[in-house]
Amino acid sequence: MARTSGSNGERTAAHIRDAGVRLIHRHGFEAMSLRQLATEVGLQPGSLYNHFENKQALLFxxxxxxxxxxxxxxxxxxxxxxxxxxxxxxxxxxxxxxxxxxxxxxxxxxxxxxxxxxxxxxxxxxxxxxxxxxxxxxxxxxxxxxxxxxxxxxxxxxxxxxxxxxxxxxxxxxxxxxxxxxxxxxxxxxxxxxxx
Amino acid sequence: MARTSGSNGERTAAHIRDAGVRLIHRHGFEAMSLRQLATEVGLQPGSLYNHFENKQALLFxxxxxxxxxxxxxxxxxxxxxxxxxxxxxxxxxxxxxxxxxxxxxxxxxxxxxxxxxxxxxxxxxxxxxxxxxxxxxxxxxxxxxxxxxxxxxxxxxxxxxxxxxxxxxxxxxxxxxxxxxxxxxxxxxxxxxxxx
DNA sequence: TGGTGAAACAAACGGCCGTTCGTCCGGATA
DNA sequence: TATCCGGACGAACGGCCGTTTGTTTCACCA
Missing domain, CATH: 1.10.357.10 (Tetracycline Repressor, domain 2)
Known part of the structure; x- marks a missing residue:
């Protein structure tokens, strides 16, 4: 598989931010893993990097x-x-x-x-x-x-x-x-x- | 090597608590690693378990x-x-x-x-x-x-x-x-x- | 309708994680 | 002086970490 049918960059980025807020609040930033975040959003870990440069940039x-x-x-x-x-x-x-x-x-x-x-x-x-x-x-x-x-x-x-x-x-x-x-x-x- | 000369259970336990407080404050509990903590106190990771049951018990x-x-x-x-x-x-x-x-x-x-x-x-x-x-x-x-x-x-x-x-x-x-x-x-x- | 680029996948990198275990030293007790 | 055990070592367990890479697919625009 590759690009998912109906995918949309803006929407996915918003989902990532929302899920990121929940996970950081729950576990703390350092303890939140990008694998958890990816699972929450329904992506593979590597795909997150289409939406931010790295974990630090997401927090900032x-x-x-x-x-x-x-x-x-x-x-x-x-x-x-x-x-x-x-x-x-x-x-x-x-x-x-x-x-x-x-x-x-x-x-x-x-x-x-x-x-x-x-x-x-x-x-x-x-x-x-x-x-x-x-x-x-x-x-x-x-x-x-x-x-x-x-x-x-x-x-x-x-x-x-x-x-x-x-x-x-x-x-x-x-x-x-x-x-x-x-x-x-x-x-x-x-x-x-x-x-x- | 094994037991270090001059070691003392009470004192070591206090060092562990103090260093633990610093590391948890700095990184958050989940993100603090017992390897960091052991290094801070001057022990091997496994030796920490002589002083607490596990990581959760230390926090509690x-x-x-x-x-x-x-x-x-x-x-x-x-x-x-x-x-x-x-x-x-x-x-x-x-x-x-x-x-x-x-x-x-x-x-x-x-x-x-x-x-x-x-x-x-x-x-x-x-x-x-x-x-x-x-x-x-x-x-x-x-x-x-x-x-x-x-x-x-x-x-x-x-x-x-x-x-x-x-x-x-x-x-x-x-x-x-x-x-x-x-x-x-x-x-x-x-x-x-x-x-x- | 063909081409292009955004956005996804799968696999892999070296490295650190909490915890367990067998071993051995050395200070206190008998 | 003999013995016991608290307290340390070092190695190992399976598993997860952030990030990179090569590839593939689909939505959109000319």
Whole structure:
């Protein structure tokens, strides 16, 4: 046999990324084998190389795409808002929604920095720095305007991000609380924590 | 050659655990090889089996010991305190101190639940449940006494724990802020967030 | 309708994996 | 001083690893 009837490069590449996310989340990147991945997608191991250069490039592509979408959607969520309280509320709602719907991706991006080659890791860390800087800026604006009162803006930003990201650890789509209710609860905690 | 001069079971076992923590943190449990571990400790691969039953038992032993020490030290930190604000402050200070000094262990315990066999995983999840329940109880007491005001005690507990645990992601012993200062900053955020 | 290139296959490369086993040394006990 | 056994060695087991290669097929466009 050779090329399968009905095969399609775009679609296969998407299947590979999706299955890759599942397997990396389950086993860790280094422990995920390309043979598992190929089986999951329904290919021979060698055929994967029609869709990426090597295993490292697959990880980088997954994490980079995630970070760029995260940043783009954050920009959209904040667009047109200028009041710090409004912006922080919008950030909180966006961050929670994104993290509740893409838990595996978020987990990988946070835990597999260690498996990226130095150059790739630096690129991702830079993107993450832009995300964090946005939150720092919101808090700094609020402090300047008197809306917020925090002793250390950077620590507060890390604290807020970590608190919200923690939703990934326990949220289940069929759980006790819905996404909107969770967003309300967390956002209340955030605002109370940073309001003077 | 055979038994090395000056060898000592207790000491070797401790070296194995320490090196194991480093390697699991660096590569993930499944991706850590016992050959790497043996090299790190200065043994042949087969000799490791004088100190654990198998790879899985090594992971379980590391995580279980960590969780039991965490619970024991939490108990000590809260001992004799009854006021909810006092207890939450003590919890925050303890949690931060513990997590700043044992970052790799904490990371492993949080990320390698996936690599534990079902029975072992359940045992660890139960220990973690006791830790979380302690925080829930502190918050519930505070709500009952009027000291705290949170809409959902469980969500608030998860939020507080995640926020504080996040210190592992950025704290460096030689960084801008010392442990006491960080503890003060985080504890302020926590108390402001849950105080009515 | 013929040609071209994307996308698949099968097989193989050297190398590492967790674990078991038979052996032997050397420090503590009797 | 004799003996026991904890703790090490080294070799081996079957099996999986990431990647490369040569070949083949099918979808699409001129």
């Amino acid at each position: 592509e997954i994490v980079r795409t995630h970070m760029e979408e995260l940043l783009a959607e954050l920009g959209a969520a904040l667009e047109g808002r200028t009041d710090p309280v409004d912006r922080l509320t919008a950030f909180s709602a966006f961050h929670l929604r994104y993290h509740m719907t893409r838990r595996m991706l978020v987990y990988i991006a946070n835990s597999e920095l260690r498996s990226l080659e130095p150059g790739n890791r630096e690129a991702i860390v830079a993107l993450r720095g832009r995300y964090e800087a946005t939150v720092v800026a919101i808090l700094a604006d609020g402090v300047a305007s008197g809306a917020f009162k925090v002793a250390d803006v950077r620590v507060a930003a890390y604290a807020v991000i970590a608190m919200l990201t923690g939703v990934c650890d326990w949220y289940r789509p069929d759980g006790r609380l819905g996404q909107e209710e969770i967003a309300r609860l967390y956002t209340d905690l955030v605002l109370k924590g940073v309001t003077g | 032993e590391i995580v279980r010991t960590h969780m039991e020490e965490l619970l024991a030290e939490l108990g000590a930190a809260l001992e004799g305190r009854t006021d909810p604000v006092d207890r939450l402050t003590a919890f925050s200070a303890f949690h931060l101190r513990y997590h700043m000094t044992r970052r790799m262990l904490v990371y492993i315990a949080n990320s390698e639940l996936r690599s534990l066999e079902p029975g072992n995983r359940e045992a660890i999840v139960a220990l973690r449940g006791r830790y979380e329940a302690t925080v829930v109880a502190i918050l519930a007491d505070g709500v009952a006494s009027g000291a705290f005001k949170v809409a959902d005690v469980r969500v608030a507990a998860y939020a507080v724990i995640a926020m504080l645990t996040g210190v592992c992601d950025w704290y460096r012993p030689d960084g801008r802020l010392g442990q006491e200062e960080i503890a003060r900053l985080y504890t302020d955020l926590v108390l402001k967030g849950v105080t009515g």
